[in-house]
Amino acid sequence: MAxxxxxxxxxxxxxxxxxxxxGWLVPAIVxxxxxxxxxxxxxxxxxxxxxxxxxEAMNQLGLLALVLLVLSLAATPLQIVxxxxxxxxxxxxxxxxxxxxxxxxxxxxxxVDQSLALRAIxxxxxKRPFILVGFAGFVLLLPLAATSxxxxxxxxxxxxxxxxHRLAYVVAILGVVHFVxxxxxxxxxxxxxxxxxxxxxxxxxxxxxxxxxDKRG
Amino acid sequence: MRRLPxxxxxxxxxxxxxxxxRREILKSAGLFVGTAAAMGTGLVALTGRGRRATITxxxxxxxxxxxxxxxxPAAPSGSAAARNPFTTDEPRTPYEDVTTYNNYYELGLxxxxxxxxxxxxxxxxxxxxxxxxxxxxxRVDIETLLKWFPLEERVYRMRCVETWSMVIPxxxxxxxxxxxxxxxxxxxxxxxxxxxxDPEQLPFQLTDVLxxxxxxGLRLDEAMHPLTMLAAGLxxxxxxxxxxxxxRLVVPxxxxxxxxxxxxRIALVEKEPQTSWNMAAPREYGFYAxxxxxxxxxxxxxxxxxxxxxxxxxxxxxFNGYAEEVASLYAGMDLRMSY
Numbered sequence: 403m404a405x406x407x408x409x410x411x412x413x414x415x416x417x418x419x420x421x422x423x424x425g426w427l428v429p430a431i432v433x434x435x436x437x438x439x440x441x442x443x444x445x446x447x448x449x450x451x452x453x454x455x456x457x458e459a460m461n462q463l464g465l466l467a468l469v470l471l472v473l474s475l476a477a478t479p480l481q482i483v484x485x486x487x488x489x490x491x492x493x494x495x496x497x498x499x500x501x502x503x504x505x506x507x508x509x510x511x512x513x514v515d516q517s518l519a520l521r522a523i524x525x526x527x528x529k530r531p532f533i534l535v536g537f538a539g540f541v542l543l544l545p546l547a548a549t550s551x552x553x554x555x556x557x558x559x560x561x562x563x564x565x566x567h568r569l570a571y572v573v574a575i576l577g578v579v580h581f582v583x584x585x586x587x588x589x590x591x592x593x594x595x596x597x598x599x600x601x602x603x604x605x606x607x608x609x610x611x612x613x614x615x616d617k618r619g
Numbered sequence: 620m621r622r623l624p625x626x627x628x629x630x631x632x633x634x635x636x637x638x639x640x641r642r643e644i645l646k647s648a649g650l651f652v653g654t655a656a657a658m659g660t661g662l663v664a665l666t667g668r669g670r671r672a673t674i675t676x677x678x679x680x681x682x683x684x685x686x687x688x689x690x691x692p693a694a695p696s697g698s699a700a701a702r703n704p705f706t707t708d709e710p711r712t713p714y715e716d717v718t719t720y721n722n723y724y725e726l727g728l729x730x731x732x733x734x735x736x737x738x739x740x741x742x743x744x745x746x747x748x749x750x751x752x753x754x755x756x757x758r759v760d761i762e763t764l765l766k767w768f769p770l771e772e773r774v775y776r777m778r779c780v781e782t783w784s785m786v787i788p789x790x791x792x793x794x795x796x797x798x799x800x801x802x803x804x805x806x807x808x809x810x811x812x813x814x815x816x817d818p819e820q821l822p823f824q825l826t827d828v829l830x831x832x833x834x835x836g837l838r839l840d841e842a843m844h845p846l847t848m849l850a851a852g853l854x855x856x857x858x859x860x861x862x863x864x865x866x867r868l869v870v871p872x873x874x875x876x877x878x879x880x881x882x883x884r885i886a887l888v889e890k891e892p893q894t895s896w897n898m899a900a901p902r903e904y905g906f907y908a909x910x911x912x913x914x915x916x917x918x919x920x921x922x923x924x925x926x927x928x929x930x931x932x933x934x935x936x937x938f939n940g941y942a943e944e945v946a947s948l949y950a951g952m953d954l955r956m957s958y
Contacts, residue, residue: 426651433651434658441663452731453720453927454783458668465666517931522920532918583918586781587899588728588828 424488431492435499438466439506456514463507464536468577470500472598475574479605494550497570501547508540532583539576542569574599668729704846704944706774712785714854716927721861722779723880724828725814725821737860740820740881745865751886752807755800761865765851767800768792772855773848775871777878778910778939782932784924789869790852795843803839803887810842811835811892812868813884821881829895835868835879836892836906840948846871846941849882872941874908905958909949910939914958 442462445451451458474496477489516523526533546567548554555563578599581592633641719734726733726740745761770790778784798810816832818824824831841847848869851858858864863880870877876896886892896904903917912922912935923932938945949957 426647427654430651430654431658434655435662437655437659438662438666441659441667445667452668453716454730454925456925456930457783462666462668466662469662469665514930515932522923525920529915530918530920587724588826 424491427488427491428495431495432499435470435495436502438462439503456510460507460510460515463503463510464581467500467503467507468574468581468595470496470503471570471574471577472595472602474500475570475599475602479602479609482605482609498547498550501543504540504543508537532580535576535583536580539573539580542573542576546570546573571599571603668731702943704941706772707776707786707940708774709776709786711774711788712927717785717787717853718859718862720783720927722781722875723861723863725823725831725833725881726861727823728828733861734859736822737864739822740815740860740864742857742860742865742881745883747866747882748884749801749886750884751811751888752804753887754802754804757801761851764866768796770851771848773869775846775869776939777869777871777875778924778935780874780876780904780908780916780921782919782921782924782935783927784935784939785927788854789848789850790855791848791850791869793845794847794849794868795845797849797885798839798842798887801887806889807887808839809888809890809892810837810839811884811886811888812837812879812882813886814879815881815883829899832883833879833895834893834898835877836888836894837868837870837877838891838948839887841870841945844945844948846944872910872938872945874904874910876904877908907949907954907957909945909954909958910935911937911954911958913937914955 442451442459446455446459449455474493477493477496480486480489512518512523516526527537528534546569549558549563549566558566578592578596581595582589585592720730721733722730723733723737726736743761746758747761747764748758750756770792772788772790774786774788776784777787794810812835814831814833815821816824821831837847850863850867850869851865853862858867860881863878863882866882867880868878868882877894891906894904894906896908897906910921915921921935924935925932936942
């Protein structure tokens, strides 16, 4: 067809150096990642969260946290498989968004659901594995969030920083376990997240094995 | 010869670099908005549950006799000011909440699902089978059954094992009256109930979340207790499907899951019958399932409950506040073991 001989207009002369070109990406991910929080707040204010709005808010926030943590963990495997560079650029934002929702989830539990009744909260954490697992995930995320800056990375050294941040996998697994323990009977949905997580982990292991093989030549 | 338009002065021509950058900024802005919108809608779709269903209430069949409120049984003893366990004066949970926040796994696992999916459940025609250790085994059409006894309105607290609670005005009759009519034999020790088994009407019976049909049971003395009722309506209207149309059990001092819905079979038996949640998770759900703030569920405390509509929790009462009426049924039993 004639169209094929037309010059393609969407190839700009020379792309500008890496940094600026995807400058919109991280702000877009952060903005999009905060949309569910705004929607949830608006629905809560309108009384549109059903008969048990507190339980509904906790469920949504918990699920958002898990989804974003899994997305953050998907960045490296996606880069391994596709060789794209952009997934790594949004990995940290996704992780911090996940942390934001974990905090919101915990705060709704502690402040609204338990009315800051410290004894009841401590009893929940110490006596009930379901709560303990979720709480452990929250606590393990704290050092990761605290060392998410470039300065912290420099201060720790890349090797140590990387080792610490492998905890992200532990946190996501704890998140899935917490979810499995929460549902009364049907584990389909948490199992789905577990399967995604296992797939991501498998890609990393295969890549690691291949790299080792390459080194040995 | 035609004249060409005057070219603009060179000072007004956008430098090429800036022109290209403007395009790039616009493109970036577009990508920003598109990506943020995709991310936002994707997350909301994945994690935000839908709206609740709108409920249209079915009036009771016109020929059913509903006595005036004065016919509700009075307090068993004492002065007029004595508490009436059959009608609590606590504020009633709004009809919309009672009919859109349900656990009825045969119609979906989320709280709003049963209301949305209840259309498939057809409460007429409906037959209930009475069998087992009774002198008059029979099958009865629901219309006939509901005319055997006058319907009474009773306002009960309902405490779910998941730590939320409601106050619901039920319409029904005491189970004990029905059992008397069926004449249990001397061997009858328990009552076993079953829900309709029909995946076309209850589509989630195609999944193996629980062993279907849903089964529940009571000890005979529990079943004969005047507080125990079979309900056919709530708020003066027919039971909506999601609340267990056309006939369900209500045992106000036990956790809500004992209140088996859409009953098709009631059998009197000698041995403790199997019950669905006990079969699924015996450590979490016992046969008795009496509301007990002192026995925690393995995953949460049962000491407090949230009344639907409230923000702050309130303490849960032993036997859901009906201890005066029913505690004697369990004299001598260790309720920590028989939970």
